[in-house]
Amino acid sequence: MCGIAGIFNVKGEAVSVNTVQRMTDSIKHRGPDSEGIWTDSNVGFGHRRLAIIDLSPHGHQPMQNDSGELIITYNGEVYNFMNLRIELEALGYKFHSNTDTEVILKSYELWGKECVHKFNGMFAFAIWNKRTKEIFIARDRYGIKPLYYYYKNGLFAFASEIKALLKHPEINVKVCIPALNEYFSFQNVFSELTLFENIKILPAASALSIRSDDVNSFSVEQYWDYNFTNDHTISEEEYIEELERLFEQAVNRQLISDVEIGSYLSGGMDSGSVTSIAAKNFRNLKTFTCGFDLSSASGLELGFDERLKAEFLSNIYKTEHYEIVLKAGDMERVMSELIWHLEDLRIGQSYPNFYVARLASKFVKVILSGSGGDELFAGYPWRYYRAVVNDDSEHYIEKYYRYWQRLIPDSYKPRFFSPEIYPDILSYQCKDVFRGVLKNKLKKEITPEEYVNHSLYFEAKTFLHGILVVEDKLSMAHSLETRVPFLDNDLVDFAMKVPVTHKLKNLEEVIRINENVPGPKTERFFEQNSDGKNILRKALAKYVPESYTSGLKQGFSAPDASWFKGESNDYIKDILFDKRARIYDYIQPEMAKDLMNEHFSGKTNRRLLIWSLLCFEWWNKIFDPA
Template structure:
């Protein structure tokens, strides 16, 4: 796990080592153990190393192939690298290290871009072909590791984090209004845009081929993998599926324990992280586990159940882990928000400061931590969302209805009040709808029954919600020089999971349930279902206490609806009106912000929108 950066200029220009060093210095937190720079004429590659495998200097990057043709800068972990290494050795390749970096480098030399189909892991990398003067960029299937780029006629810049791109001379920060509109609709960005104009993120499951001409840079992006939830459903009994799923899950966790440094695990008190701990603790005695809890003194309503420490401790006691906890209080958000916004580059999804605190805790004891991300999206863990998709007879009807549901922050009919007068006319009327619709552009799913609609919903969440979660999780963990691994996103496990019939994942999937997951007054229905992840529950009954298995779904979230009120309306307004925050009102109508605060203190649950305003207020364009 590391940080990468680089530049590829048009012909007859030269990259300075100092330019690359400025970029890598900006992401030193991603790799404090070592750094390296490679420059040759118009190409420059930089690397910051967080040493996980082969801690010696043999793992130094950028790494050059034995014949001098290929140069790589790479961030990630390839969990099947030992198998690939053996395969390449039979073809005559000689290795100088015990790193997965060298396996990837030699694998590319042998298979070219087809090596991507052999990699089981998380990665973002750049490889320069010195003979053909071509640069290759790639991201893993699911987007666990981020890779941003900025392209113009004169150059391509790329990096693990956006802040590194702004270290290049004369790169100006400008807000991307279309991306802002996406975010204000979904609390996420579904396209490859970012909040910064001209800066994009390489799509998950994609690679790019970049060539340099005299007058321009040619950048071509290609898809090599995608989720396919509608073809070749498994024709097996539920018991057979349970048996195979158990085998693949155990294999996935064990694969991801490979490391030359200490490995621990997050432990939320839910089934996903608990399942990982159950398997990992077999191989690692006194596995270190990390839990985030909340001071519930001023918490009321549906948030009263957000502190899951008792369940985490139950799992810890069962598996004799070395358990560590951090307990957050109502003012902790404000203490950390500047650091959090800096490391995130731009906000995605909801209240992530809890993740920041627990990553900080874990980093004091281990260098690698396991996470339960992906379990909900693969095994239908959010039933109340899928029920909004049922009953539609066409793809267009499904998209239109699901779009209306997924406007988490501000509905289209409210946007005329949201944006400042100068901004509102610069955003096309159907911008967020087109962004939503684009998720399904290459997913030609049938609509024959409700199973198809639920699979379409799962596809949507795997492509959007999960991707946003992974990007956020990467930035937060790497802020603390901590590698996060996600066993649920093992390739073999995913390939099997997406073929499991819906009726094995989701109980009573033909029933309609309309649940607003953000409405505070519906506490009796908020997340209170255990109908999702049915097959995973049956697998894990062998490993986890029944109290955990039978618990109704609980999201990992801080009790901010209560805490905003406890801290007081005046404090929130004063914070959002600080002189260094007023740039927010260049594009967001101040009256809308104040009205949102008033509504929240009058009883509406506006916690998601308030979080978004707090984040946006700290970004400077």
């Protein structure tokens, strides 16, 4: 795991070595072990190394192939690299290191751009081909590793983080209004845009290429996509047996490392099962949990601290367990540093992730995460059930879009955004962005099961992607590599075939109520419950106690709804009720304050909106201080 950056002057101007150096230096936290700079006329690559596999200088990057014709700068881990190496060696290729970097480089040498189909892992890399004068950039299937780029007036620049791009003298900060519209609609950005105008994120499972002296050769192509189906040719018992095998294989694949590995351990079955398998391979495996002081919490938030459950699992697996306990006020202390690292604002409260990653980084270089299981195996049934029976595809879009407007619905936007930017807001319809995610999936005749699969597809493409981007930024802020065993290619391919009826146990009842009973009879299914991930619960029962596989779904969140009304209230008002706050260059203060006051009075839970307003205010202070 590392940090990469580069410049390609398509029109032929020489690259500034100093600029590549500044870009690379800005992401030193991603790779404190070593650095490398390579330039050749109009191309320059930078690399910061976090040494995980083959700690010797043989893993130094940027790396060239034997002929010097190909140069790579790479971030990630390809877990099947040893199998690919054996295949390449059988074809006569010689290796000078034990790194997956060299395997990727020689895979490209043999298979060209099709090499991406060979890789099982997480990656973002750029390869320069001296012979064809072409740069080729690719990102892994799921978007575990981020990659951003800027392309304007013949300047192409890329990096693992946006802050590196901002070190180029021709790249300036300006708010991208369409991205701002998406962010305050979805608390995410579903398109390839970012809050930085002209800076985009390369979509997951995509490859980009551009040739020298041809500004029109720029292209981005998707090489893979999710495809959730319903394969009923296999019995549930066979599905469970195969799921157990693939899950163990996935975790064991991701244990390859020349440095110590640890594991996050919450009170849930996903991280618990990952830890169970890892603990069999490593004596005294180190595990890490983030808990919360609930002395000022209320309501549902009283159940947010999962330390006791994690401690119980740690005792079973005999791990060396560490915890951090957050209290009201800890968010305030870290906001500036957090937003500098996060930069690309997405999803909800993430400061607990920042703190627990910092804790883990004091002991290990690599951490295992339980992310991905919910999105693959339908862990959020209260979402899917809102749009499971529909008149047609457009009806489904309407209902699901209504749910995913997490912050500001369209009807509020004329009063929320400032008059100066509202015309640009109005010209960029977020509903079209939402529909665009599903553009190749919808048809006239769709069953309830297919609608659920469309929801799984949508959330894997958007919500999971947002989680992965945030998780990468906040772990790499502390030079910590996060691995995601649930996103093993074989396991994902299998999960997408499992019928919805094996994932959701209440689906048939919800369909029956929706179709036959008038009135709000389905409301109880819209609340968090023990439905969802049904087949995964059965498969993971061999790794964690029954109470963990049958319990209610519990997200990883601090009791911010309570804290925002209590101990953190003065901090929020000092920043967001200040008439000089930068957010009011884009947002109408009266509307913003009215919505926040709804939360403070207890009328409506607006914790997600308050968090997003805080993030955007700090974003402006840090990246656009003028």
